[in-house]
Amino acid sequence: MGYIKSAALEETGYVVLDRYNQELDPQEWMDIEYVDWKSSGETRFAPLASAFGEIEVNGFWNHKPPRTDKDGVWIDSQVEKAPNLTRRAQEPGANVGRCRVIELLPNSYADCLYNLHQDDNNRLNPDGTGWVVRGFFNLTNDETSFFVLRENRTDPSVEYRIALPAGAQLIIDTQRLWHAATHLGTDPRYCLITSWESGPELDAYIAEHNGVNRVPNVEVDQEVLDAGQVEQSRRIAARAAYYAAKGQAEKTAMSEA
Numbered sequence: 001m002g003y004i005k006s007a008a009l010e011e012t013g014y015v016v017l018d019r020y021n022q023e024l025d026p027q028e029w030m031d032i033e034y035v036d037w038k039s040s041g042e043t044r045f046a047p048l049a050s051a052f053g054e055i056e057v058n059g060f061w062n063h064k065p066p067r068t069d070k071d072g073v074w075i076d077s078q079v080e081k082a083p084n085l086t087r088r089a090q091e092p093g094a095n096v097g098r099c100r101v102i103e104l105l106p107n108s109y110a111d112c113l114y115n116l117h118q119d120d121n122n123r124l125n126p127d128g129t130g131w132v133v134r135g136f137f138n139l140t141n142d143e144t145s146f147f148v149l150r151e152n153r154t155d156p157s158v159e160y161r162i163a164l165p166a167g168a169q170l171i172i173d174t175q176r177l178w179h180a181a182t183h184l185g186t187d188p189r190y191c192l193i194t195s196w197e198s199g200p201e202l203d204a205y206i207a208e209h210n211g212v213n214r215v216p217n218v219e220v221d222q223e224v225l226d227a228g229q230v231e232q233s234r235r236i237a238a239r240a241a242y243y244a245a246k247g248q249a250e251k252t253a254m255s256e257a
């Protein structure tokens with residue numbers, strides 16, 4: 001039967017929506033509660049919706065009973081402090097799974113390439129229902145930072161680099177595309193990440209906000225790109241050697257970002 005997917009994401013695996021006027025909203029992400037959660041990079045997370053409405057960010061499949069990344073339970077104490085973020089996550093009207101703000105400390109392009117990972121949003125997702133994709137709403141004005149998306153983790157020939165000013169709005173098939181952020185600032189980056197179920201509601205939202213599936217790549221010096229690629233190879237090899245020495249299978253995909 002297969003999953004219901006968005007035609008808008010079919011070609012590249014992402015869309016960029018119109019920019020949101022973030023400056024008009026209060027900085028609600030400073031008021032909500034964070035938990036330590038090591039992801040791709042140095043991160044913490046503040047959940048707005050979780051598996052059972054607790055302030056924790058584990059995958060829904062790690063709870064009992066395990067389930068896919070849908071039907072997240074809104075956390076009253078967090079929603080109270082972040083009504084605008086909640087409104088934006090609910091605006092498409094699509095089913096919401098996990099919804100949280102990520103805090104990411106500054107890193108480099110090479111770090112980002114090493115951090116590239118695919119999400120596992122569709123684990124236990126019943127065939128014939130909507131494929132889970134993720135919205136990324138950048139909250140801080142990270143004018144020199146950018147998202148990196150690749151079809152293949154180690155192949156730079158398909159690499160999308162998407163700018164992350166305040167109000168940038170992306171929807172990404174994060175189970176298909178390898179992804180991570182290069183955050184070159186000095187302060188933490190904050191971004192609202194929402195798991196949405198694909199379907200007519202999300203398609204209408206993408207159309208309403210003029211989603212486009214290609215934007216010009218953020219320009220980065222070829223030297224930096226090449227050095228990042230070399231460093232990614234070096235770190236992947238070092239990690240593989242470490243696990244080989246320990247006689248363990250390497251965990252290839254990191255958890256979340």
Ligand SMILES: [Fe+2]
Pocket residue numbers: 117118119174179255256257
């Ligand atoms: Fe991720």
